[in-house]
Amino acid sequence: MTEETTNSAGVRPRVAILFGGRSSEHAVSCVTAAGVMGAIDKNKYEVIPIGIAKSGQWVLASGDTSQWSLSSAALPEVAPSGKTVTLAEVGGAHQLIVTEPNAVPQELGSVDVVFPLLHGPWGEDGTVQGLLELSDTRYVGAGVLASAVGMDKHFMKVVFEAAGLNVGPYIAVTDREWLTDAEAVRKRVDKLGFPVFVKPARAGSSMGISKVDSMEELDVAVEEARRHDLKLVIEAGIVGREIECAVLQGRGTDTPRTSMPGEIAVAVGEHQFYDFAAKYVDDGAAALSCPADMPDEAIARVRELAAVAFDAVGAEGLSRVDFFYTPAGELIINEINTMPGFTPKSMYPQMWAASGLAYGELIDELIHLALTRKTGLR
Numbered sequence: 001m002t003e004e005t006t007n008s009a010g011v012r013p014r015v016a017i018l019f020g021g022r023s024s025e026h027a028v029s030c031v032t033a034a035g036v037m038g039a040i041d042k043n044k045y046e047v048i049p050i051g052i053a054k055s056g057q058w059v060l061a062s063g064d065t066s067q068w069s070l071s072s073a074a075l076p077e078v079a080p081s082g083k084t085v086t087l088a089e090v091g092g093a094h095q096l097i098v099t100e101p102n103a104v105p106q107e108l109g110s111v112d113v114v115f116p117l118l119h120g121p122w123g124e125d126g127t128v129q130g131l132l133e134l135s136d137t138r139y140v141g142a143g144v145l146a147s148a149v150g151m152d153k154h155f156m157k158v159v160f161e162a163a164g165l166n167v168g169p170y171i172a173v174t175d176r177e178w179l180t181d182a183e184a185v186r187k188r189v190d191k192l193g194f195p196v197f198v199k200p201a202r203a204g205s206s207m208g209i210s211k212v213d214s215m216e217e218l219d220v221a222v223e224e225a226r227r228h229d230l231k232l233v234i235e236a237g238i239v240g241r242e243i244e245c246a247v248l249q250g251r252g253t254d255t256p257r258t259s260m261p262g263e264i265a266v267a268v269g270e271h272q273f274y275d276f277a278a279k280y281v282d283d284g285a286a287a288l289s290c291p292a293d294m295p296d297e298a299i300a301r302v303r304e305l306a307a308v309a310f311d312a313v314g315a316e317g318l319s320r321v322d323f324f325y326t327p328a329g330e331l332i333i334n335e336i337n338t339m340p341g342f343t344p345k346s347m348y349p350q351m352w353a354a355s356g357l358a359y360g361e362l363i364d365e366l367i368h369l370a371l372t373r374k375t376g377l378r
Helices: 026-039 127-134 144-151 153-162 175-180 182-192 215-226 276-281 296-312 347-354 359-371
Strands: 014-020 046-052 058-060 084-090 093-099 106-110 113-116 170-173 196-200 210-212 232-236 241-248 262-266 286-289 318-325 331-337
Touching: 014 026, 026 046, 026 359, 058 084, 113 127, 113 359, 127 144, 144 153, 153 232, 153 296, 153 331, 170 182, 175 182, 175 215, 182 215, 182 232, 196 215, 210 215, 215 232, 241 296, 241 347, 241 359, 262 347, 286 347, 296 318, 296 331, 318 347, 347 359
Parallel strands: 014 046, 014 113
Antiparallel strands: 046 058, 084 093, 093 106, 170 232, 196 210, 196 232, 241 262, 241 318, 262 286, 318 331
16 A cells, blocks of 8 residues: 555545535535445545535435435435534544434544535535635645635636636626616626526536526526526627536646546537536436547647636636637637536546546545645645
């Protein structure tokens, strides 16, 4: 066993897989956890599955990956329990503690690193990252600020613009603006031109997103997005191919590593764009082409800009950066996702697999990066 896969006691590092959560992406997180738990090297790591119920309760979860798989019968969900798991420092070590009413707390032992496979608010947005920073616990992925910026499509675009990246036309709409002067919002949307995409500012997995082709459709789309987030981003439709690139933090002072760019082709039919069903439910709805069919210069430029976006938000660990590639050869950045879909068939692992880094090796590298990274200011 190598030094990097043993902790100070000379045993396998204990990895807490954290999944579920309070957001609308609860089921997606469960499916992601199933993929990681099925692929992680059990000879290297001791895995502790920790589920977060929709109520916010942390519970000891089953390691049976079939329980967390996506099926047509029902979406997977972490159930509440009479026993709650907490993370606390005991005797200088980061311990998992199980508590229940009228019972003595039970220590489950130390945790070397947390792998937060959480999507959406209360997990991907810096909140859990802040909790782990406060408890001085190492974890996989971006820190507090990068997670928060990467979750908010409005401030993400502000940061991208400041970094000199090409951002498409958009407006941000707050709850107050919509409730007090919806007509002014409609006028701003009209200036963007149709079609537009109405999106919750802080949701992912295409939750609550609608393509709007006329003003008559706008209000319904806004209300659908507001079910997920009261702050919205409305983007002008861009004619172009959707190109994505996976980014992996470099070791030490090395620059970020980038995969070959990939392109998703959505089958003609009920999916107007790469929505939730196309991503996770309908197996025949989309196909990945990696590397994308682009000139070599464009591929190099995508990879360069993906690394710029990664550094612009201060990301760590992993991110997926999405672009539009226009017929004129222009690259317009769409967004960065600091905790992208991470099932074996998700774009991020597939792009790395096509670039020579297999799913299990990718998981191992992310854990290594987390174990060698300090918490706090860095």
